[in-house]
Amino acid sequence: MFLINCPFCGVRDQSEFSSGGEAHIVRPKQPTELSDDEWAEYLFMRKNIKGIQFERWNHAHGCRKWFNVVRDTSNDKILSVYKMGEKPPVNYK
Amino acid sequence: MPNYRIHKTEYIDETKRVSFKYDGKTYYGYDGDTLASALLANGIHLVGRSFKYHRPRGIVSCGAEEPNAICQIGSKKELTEPNVRATELELYEGLEASSQNCWPNVKFDIGGINNFISPLIPAGFYYKTFMWPKSFWKKVYEPLIRLSAGLGKSPIEPDPDIYDHKHVHYDVLVIGGGVSGIIAAKMAAKNDLKTLLVDDKKILGGSTIYQNNETIKIDGKLSSEWLKNEIQEIKKLSNLTIKTRTSVAAYHGYNFLLAKENLTDHLPEEKRRNKIRQRLWKIRAKKVVIATGSIERPLVFNNNDRPGILLSNSINKYLDYYGVTCGENIILFTNNDSAYETSISLHKKGIKNIIVDLRKSASSELIKQAESLGIKIYFNHVVTNTFGYRKINSLEIMKLSEDGNTTVGNKIRLSCDCLGMSGGWTPMVHMHTQSGGKLDFRDEDQVFLPKENSEDQISVGSCNGDFDLENIIDKTVNKINKFLDIDNQDYQDTNIICSKENDKRNIWLLPNKIPLGKTKCFIDFQNDSTAKDIKLALKEGFRSIEHVKRYTTTGMATDQGKLSNMHALGIIADTAGVKMGTLGTTTFRPPFTPLTFGTLVGRNVGKFFEVVRKTSMHEWHVENNAEFENVGQWKRPWYYAKKRENMHDAVQRESKAARDSAGILDASTLGKIDIQGTDASEFLNRVYTNAWSKLAIGKCRYGLMLNEDGMVYDDGVTTRISKNHYLMTTTTGGAANVLSKLEDYLQTEWPELDVYLTSVTDHYSTASICGPNSKKILNKLFPNLDLSDENFPHMSFKEDKLENINCRIMRISFTGELSYEINIESKYGHSLWKMCIEAGKEFNLTPYGTETMHLLRAEKGFIIVGQDTDGTMTPSDLQMDWIVSKKKYDFIGKRSLYRSDTIREDRKQLVGLLTDDPKEILEEGAQIISDVKSKPIDMLGHVTSSYFSPNLNKSIALAVVRSGKTMKGQKLIIPMENKNINVTVSDTIFLDKENKRLNA
């Protein structure tokens, strides 16, 4: 059971949060311009990394804010949290 | 009756005699006993039958590792509990226990026949034999195995006990209250760290607490005396919480641990009433100290499983802690020094014993002491066989060859009534590995040890492979100081004297002149797997320990192989010629010891099992005989049965009344989201498929919401209350998910939009009145409101007051009838409902439930998201192309609507179905085909909604059918178990295609 440091509320139990999958996938601004393949890339393709992964989490049973998390999936350690719209920490690239 | 209690100890209160029943017979023990110690005091070793061969089995250990002494306890059938270890069960007045895994009784056992046919039951027997014929499995094999395996009976009545959960946070958690755990807890607590110490036993002190050998001293005192003093001291520490009878079951990530505290299991049944039985502790600790100790290993030799054969250290504990001797003529068989402590203790209490030591020779303070007491020691000898059916009565030993691979010389037969075995010690690394820690292997004494210690957890004491007291204390103190970053000096000057073990010899499978195939060298006592089974598995090609384990079932019983795993690994390594350290271990999974279901669910039983949501009108529905349907967490009236009506009758009556005169539905559960902000219209444009900017204030519009993949997600009517203020409704079940989805888009994709979302589902109660007389009823309720079609047309909204309370009234319809929805603050919902009913009396206003609502909308061909859709339907599949804006540049899911797959013409599409026999009602979910002869039959789709319509006097159905749009008028077949039903594809709208009734 993770402890997650919500950037708005502080450290809370994982049971208060819901996970929203891979982070930094931006919805295309002009979907109509995209080919089927390009649209499918946005719609379906997600990474499943063993190691450092950038994820979206929502403090669903708290402030209901979405934010980003850097997590090492091999040991579940959360290395960093940051707000939506903020740049991902470069040292984990 | 024999009495094996031979001396007094401070842990047994001989002034408090306790009576208990075992297998129907009454015995006596004392306060402080476990069931096992009390049985042994009465001379009882035989406690069960083994799983496969049904061999007689006796008590082996004194703790959680016990494989044999498993019993069923409790006198009442609602309180009965299986798989309780007698070695852990504290004795209480009136305890009723019986041995498990033996039928008809422990002494005469029909399954014992398996012992004689055992050459026919090799490893993988169950897999190999019971596979064929397949039809035999359910009727013959399984019941037979279950009957003779007899792994206890589950209670068949509801559990009357109370269970509790508790969340706690600590700086330091110490698991295990032996000498190292006590030191760690004291050091942490004295340095201002909020500390929790848990131990599964009734008292602290581990195995040191009854230690009384003169060669082991701390500060000049017996180690037990020294430790008692330490325990007195830590009890005074204010920031240390001590929980005994508490065992850690699971160690999860982020130092989240679950522990079970036993509160009443040691009390007589009548004293438990109204008390919490067990409490599950949910512990968050910044740092965890693991001090779980080690378990003594058995030795693997022929017939090593007879009653009367115990672990050597357990014999010691029964003697020095419980005052009970396990025999009067004891042999100790060992490969290490610890059996000598047992031997000396027995000797001092006048119990005759001799030692068989497989080491060539050995010297240490302990061995010197034993020799000086005149205890007979056979070095370089092994036990090769044992005798005695219900209890051991003698054994044979032989000399070991130089390399230890075989035996030499003559057999020596020794008589005895008890055999203690000690194959060394296995550190309890379960907690370490559960936390994610890796293991190292130490060749010297063949143990797996915690590898790196992280900054969050550390192992100390014998679970870290430190076995003698000097090592344990010194290392614990150093490690704890470093781990907690403190500088505690309490043990700086502690003077420890202890015997040091100098000689080691380990042989996993002891040699024997008898061929292995004819021996019974047990590895897993509970699952009855032998050395032979392991070797057979290897011969058959199994290599991975995980495979061998499953194939032979070694380590898979309720003791999870606490005594057997190491031997299985050792024999695999020796046979395959690989190093044991490279084999790895099987995974140690939680729980460490079994938990009751009651502990896991805590208070969440009965009416607390799940959250129930009720509308303000709920009590009225109950009073008026509503049957309820669960929709999400909501209780919704399903139908209101009158006297002698069944569900069908009620629904037919309700449906007819709603169209003939008037009906009323509690629509409060529909999701309601208040949307405000200067970009609210733009936001709706992006989330719904249709256009919203031009919706006039005071008007309502139906909207369809898609997922980004183009599939229908939710639907509902949204009302424009003012320029920048909308009220959205969602389906009852989808409300929470729709809000989450909208918030997600707002926060992550469109943060530039000025929009605020608030869930107001619970804030308003909604009464929906429909039918040709609904306008008259509204007029009675709101006499000042102009209800004319000009002023208040279909799909519009008005505000008015009902006895000074504001109401929002929408003229919208889900039934196709003239219809109004009255919304009022929830606290007035019940009154509103009663006023509607009163006003509607003269018009036969009929309350109707969800079933009638479903029927009425199906007559009109309106979809229900989640019933007629399943996450694979596009608007076009639903024949709802009209609601998808062609003009809008973008909305959620738009791009997916012209992917190659979504524009396929042979997708499943929504159609109506009419049965050739209008009385025939189709089953929802039934398959649809066109040709019964083709093989395999081509499945075209399935029925999604089906009803008998009283208003049309015929059966109607909605279905999804491949290329259904083009099939109107075509004949199809619904194949059922005993007949084929002929149907014709129709329009989805069955009633009032011209929508005349909306303005009736």
Ligand SMILES: [Zn+2]
């Ligand atoms: Zn938060």
